[in-house]
Amino acid sequence: MSKALNLKTAEIEKISHLDYFNIAISVDCVIFGYDDKDLKVLLIKSDLEEFEGLYSLLGDLVRPDEDLETASYRILKERTGLDDVYLEQVQAFGSLDRHPSGRVITIAYYSLIDIRNHKLKLENNELHWHSVKTIKKLAFDHKMILDTCLMRLQQQVMENPVVFNLLPEKFSLRELQELYEAILGYELDRRNFRKKISIKDWLTDINEMETDVPHRPGKLYKLKAEHRKRSGVRRNTVTRVVSV
Amino acid sequence: MSKALNLKTAEIEKISHLDYFNIAISVDCVIFGYDDKDLKVLLIKSDLEEFEGLYSLLGDLVRPDEDLETASYRILKERTGLDDVYLEQVQAFGSLDRHPSGRVITIAYYSLIDIRNHKLKLENNELHWHSVKTIKKLAFDHKMILDTCLMRLQQQVMENPVVFNLLPEKFSLRELQELYEAILGYELDRRNFRKKISIKDWLTDINEMETDVPHRPGKLYKLKAEHRKRSGVRRNTVTRVVSV
DNA sequence: AATTTAATGTGTTATAAGTACATATTACGT
DNA sequence: ACGTAATATGTACTTATAACACATTAAATT
Structure with missing residues (x-):
């Protein structure tokens, strides 16, 4: 070279x-x-x-x-x-x-x-x-x-289920909505937001509830495995080079 | 350096x-x-x-x-x-x-x-x-x-009126639709296409007709001046450097 | 134990956008 | 004059977006 x-x-x-x-x-x-x-x-x-x-x-x-x-x-x-x-x-x-x-x-x-x-x-x-x-x-x-x-x-x-990389594995819909609001910089309607998310079919209800919240706890959800891509690039070839 | x-x-x-x-x-x-x-x-x-x-x-x-x-x-x-x-x-x-x-x-x-x-x-x-x-x-x-x-x-x-850079200044709606079809790779419905374009309000009808077409000529349109941006970058600073 | 509080969970209606589709009209070519 | 090939246009159906209110639940307070 x-x-x-x-x-x-x-x-x-x-x-x-x-x-x-x-x-x-x-x-x-x-x-x-x-x-x-x-x-x-x-x-x-x-x-x-x-x-x-x-x-x-x-x-x-x-x-x-x-x-x-x-x-x-x-x-x-x-x-x-x-x-x-x-x-x-x-x-x-x-x-x-x-x-x-x-x-x-x-x-x-x-x-x-x-x-x-x-x-x-x-x-x-x-x-x-x-x-x-x-x-x-x-x-x-x-x-x-x-x-x-x-x-x-x-x-x-x-359009894409990317924000879940910012959240812990289990999260409530309120947490998710707050995250969207933080990213977009404006408030969202709770019912419309939930409807939209549920149409996308990204989440599974894991039958657990929030704990340690000072109010009625919400259900917890996980991102479905098929949408869990941690990177926009081909990571299996890439991270090896980095992390070895 | x-x-x-x-x-x-x-x-x-x-x-x-x-x-x-x-x-x-x-x-x-x-x-x-x-x-x-x-x-x-x-x-x-x-x-x-x-x-x-x-x-x-x-x-x-x-x-x-x-x-x-x-x-x-x-x-x-x-x-x-x-x-x-x-x-x-x-x-x-x-x-x-x-x-x-x-x-x-x-x-x-x-x-x-x-x-x-x-x-x-x-x-x-x-x-x-x-x-x-x-x-x-x-x-x-x-x-x-x-x-x-x-x-x-x-x-x-x-979303953006960019394709007009591929067309001559005056064009018919048919030409525009054919261009969209060429870019997108699939056919569009003529009436829906025209409705969509007219909603965007990008064009002005210049009261001229196609000539030299072997069929009924269509109206000609121009892109409105306010949407005519020839570049995604700040061109006034850039092209000068290039073209002088 | 009863009450207050603060959030969860859910549905309907109105409006806008997208899709599918058919007929009358016009200029050219013959 | 007629046929042809394209223009021009509108409506019904479906889907998406936006605005909006009330009953429920668990924790915290009294």
């Missing part, structure tokens, strides 16, 4: 090899979580002077020997310890000035994880969950990336 | 600078056209031995001093002579083995152009329009990229 790529036009060859490899490529993960009726995102304090005091998404350069999904899974694994996560590519961001130290094109992924039932190794990593709706500014173009990923999540939410 | 990026983890620094810049980044354009009731895509014969006899999408490496949209517009301009085109990013493709000569991550864009009313400088470029539905195999992973872009186009088509 040290010789020039013999790509397409002759024109390319005029320009030296190094010029073309002076672009770095990174992956940035918008890691969504859900807790306390609130959509969260996992952020780290930026270590760049230019962005002193600002937070940024979790990202890293892509290594020459790993593909994009592998890089994303590696970041998730390194930062959170998790390797069983939902992950989906959203968009590439490549403005010239998006990174102060040089040319870095980044591919954004969003990821959904259940905060409560996975103990993350957060503290030692300087990682923290931030409420999405209170975030005003981030390092780099990460606010734009976050917004784009949130929009994508909002689009997906009613 | 020749010194290392001071990015995130200490771990990165263990790996030499050159390793990280040994990934090239390209842009590939799926250029859709429409003619003869058929969705077409613009392809070029691959100049790589590995893909002898196969066609590939139009693409090129991204230059360190241009952003992704600029690179896409440059490719379109260089290859077709057009700079007033609809262009939208779809997805990044980054498998390790997708390019036989080395590691190249590519960002796929799709583009919509009106074949008939723009004279393209095709012949001297070895470019040809191919009917999308007859394409079985392409060089690299370009078949996958084409399929992904087509799916994206199909998704967009009913």
Whole structure:
């Protein structure tokens, strides 16, 4: 891989090899979580002077020997310890000035994880969950990336059973509705919401009830196994590379 | 930009600078056209031995001093002579083995152009329009990229007034419906189609009729000016860079 | 033990959107 | 003048969305 790529036009060859490899490529993960009726995102304090005091998404350069999904899974694994996560590519961001130290094109992924039932190794990593709706500014173009990923999540939410990755295995319909409301940013009618969900036929009633709620407990449900796909990408080939 | 990026983890620094810049980044354009009731895509014969006899999408490496949209517009301009085109990013493709000569991550864009009313400088470029539905195999992973872009186009088509970029300025409802059918791959009911389009309120009746049709001519319509956005990206900043 | 509280669970009606389907009309070609 | 092939248009049926209220249950309070 040290010789020039013999790509397409002759024109390319005029320009030296190094010029073309002076672009770095990174992956940035918008890691969504859900807790306390609130959509969260996992952020780290930026270590760049230019962005002193600002937070940024979790990202890293892509290594020459790993593909994009592998890089994303590696970041998730390194930062959170998790390797069983939902992950989906959203968009590439490549403005010239998006990174102060040089040319870095980044591919954004969003990821959904259940905060409560996975103990993350957060503290030692300087990682923290931030409420999405209170975030005003981030390092780099990460606010734009976050917004784009949130929009994508909002689009997906009613068509695909993806949000269950944010919930524990068993949940009540109220919890599910609150999650939808947190993602969409507006309130839903309870009866219409339940009807819609029941038409989709995603859930099974497991004949258990909520406990420890200070009111009448609701029924608990599980996502049906056939809809449980933890990743938008082919995970069996990918996570092995990451987690071994 | 020749010194290392001071990015995130200490771990990165263990790996030499050159390793990280040994990934090239390209842009590939799926250029859709429409003619003869058929969705077409613009392809070029691959100049790589590995893909002898196969066609590939139009693409090129991204230059360190241009952003992704600029690179896409440059490719379109260089290859077709057009700079007033609809262009939208779809997805990044980054498998390790997708390019036989080395590691190249590519960002796929799709583009919509009106074949008939723009004279393209095709012949001297070895470019040809191919009917999308007859394409079985392409060089690299370009078949996958084409399929992904087509799916994206199909998704967009009913929600956004994008397909008008494939048609001449004035068109009949029949032409429009045939275009939708070509993109979606199935037939539509004429009355329902017209109702749906009229509800969207995208068109103005310009009080002209088709000419040179061997049957009763239909009315001609134009896309209303407020829906005429030739690009999914901010073009006023972008095309200037390309076309000046 | 009785009462209050706060949530669960459920159904109907009205409106809008989607689907299936048929007939009269018009310009061209012969 | 006539046949042809496409345009133009509307209605009934079905499905989805939206708005809306009341009885029930278990926990917490008195």
